[in-house]
Amino acid sequence: MNHILAIDQSTSTTKALLFDPLGHLIDQASAEHRQIYPRPGWVEHDPEEIYTNTLKAIRILLEHNSAYRDHLQYLSITNQRETIVVFERGSGRPLYNAIVWQCRRGASLCEELTQAGYTDLIHRRTGLKIDTYFSASKIRWLVENDPQIARRLRNGEALLGTIDTYLIYRLTNGQVHASDTTNASRTLLYDIENLCWDEELCDLFHTPLQALPQVYESRSYYGQTNLEGLLEQPIPISGVMGDSQASLFAQRCFNPGSAKVTFGTGSSLLLNIGSKIKYSKNGIVSTIAWVDLGHPTYAFEGLINFSAATISWLKNQIKLINSAAETEELARSVEDNGGVYLVPAFVGLSAPYWQPEARAAIIGMTPFTDRNHIVRAALESIAYQVKDVLELMVAEAEIPLQYIHGDGGAARNGFLMQFVADMIRYPVRIPEFAELSALGAVYCGLLGTGQINSLEELNALPREFHQFTPMMVEEQVQKLYAGWKAAVRRVL
DSSP states (O other): OOOEEEEOOOOOOOEEEOOTTTSSSSEEEEEEEBBBSSSTTTOOOOHHHHHHHHHHHHHHHHHGGGGGTOEEEEEEEEESSSOOEEEEEOOOSSSOEEEEOOOTTTTHHHHHHHHHHOOHHHHHHHSOSTTTTTTHHHHHHHHHHHHHHHHHHHHTTTEEEHHHHHHHHHTTSSSSSSSHHHHHHHHSOETTTTTOHHHHHHHHOOOOGGOOOOOEEETTEEEOOTTTTTSSEEEEEEEEEEHHHHHHHHHHSTTTTOOEESSSEEEEEEEEEEEOOOOOOOSOOEEEEEETTTEEEEEEEESSSSSSHHHHHHTTSOOSSSSSGGHHHHHHSSSSOOOOOOEOOOBOTTTTBBBTOOOOOEEEOOOTTOOOHHHHHHHHHHHHHHHHHHHHHHHHHHHOSEEEEEEEEGGGHHHHHHHHHHOOOOOOOEEESSSOOHHHHHHHHHHHTSSSOOHHHTSSOOOOOOEOOOOSOOHHHHHHHHHHHHHHHHHH
16 A cells, blocks of 8 residues: 655654555654744744755654555645745755744835835735735845845846745755745735736845746645655655645635634634635735635635744743643643733734734733743633634634634643633634644645545545533633733733
8 A cells, every 4th residue: 555755844843744545644753943043033944954854754754664665655745834945046055044934024124015005915916914924025135135145046046935845846856946826825925816926026025036936736746756865766746735724624624614723833723715815904814725626715814923832932942841741731730820911922913913013921920920820821822812813703704613623733732722712612623633734735645646536535534533612601701811902902
């Protein structure tokens, strides 16, 4: 039986995963990469380290599962979105650190464009807001601040792409410079109605059109790879998708009104709004959920910059915890948050506030406060942000919800998932396999290679999930949420 290899390249970790032909996980291996903070508000990754870790994770996985090495059907890729890489044509050598989606170095440029009146044009073409979360301001910053990179992009010596593009280029030895529609739609350069790069926006952000990748559907064929000699025979690359859309696809949110939230470094709430674009007036972005056989499906997306990243901050920056796994026990060890609220505006606040200059704060501490209250407040902040975004999305979409799907690493935290259900007042369904981005890419590959013929066949595959049902009384929900709103107002 032919099995499937997947790469899940996230903000903090690169995973290699092995699936059986029906999408059941067999094994996985991972490698973390460094978070580079050159200045306050700036975030970078080393692309070479990411690529090395990709091969390292795959090598470890194949060593542990050597029986499958010669029986791999294809490779799928899912990735952190919006992060941009500039690299040398031919060699694929990075010419600058990857500028991460969290990075705020383009804030002044975005403010300049907003003041110049480009908000409506960009929103109508891309579905997005003018914000440094997306890729274009990072590209223009590079062009304006590194003359050598600007020259090499203009003369064709350098290429641009999101992480999927960079990995595909390296894995195919420079033969394929490509991206998929879900990643392209996150750049502020892609027309999501006409499904093409927008020349006017490329000019606005000083981005040479010839430096951008070809854009294909997620199920498309993206060339072949032997993984730098790890395989004797090359395998096709099929099933490429940005991580948030991939998890929406894996959760089988194929119908309008179905929604999911990914609890990752940041959180992305996606609500399927169907085959016609709708535009929000209140800070919710519209995006491509996927394009399949020429037919686009669109989604509303609410973006949260710092979600599980707040837990990483507790661990790595202020050493309050030793591992993310212990946060559930610590949060349960106190009766409530003790009046403490943590507003995780470490790189600003995204939807529905869109305040890039806001900064994080812990509010409400007294002599009674201990680390357990702060840890609990950090977890609770994730749920409050989800409530902020979801209420706005549902109101604007005018589509009823019955429940919401959840996934991502933090979805394993039972305290957090129950608190989310209590806050949003909808049941939260968590699949037994919570890391779904890779599975969504694999599902696209199953369609692309003809192993599955339709979305209906995908939807018929068996699945199991655990449901968290709202239990907190409404009065307590409103009291806690009012405290959150007050804390946010103080930060703003």
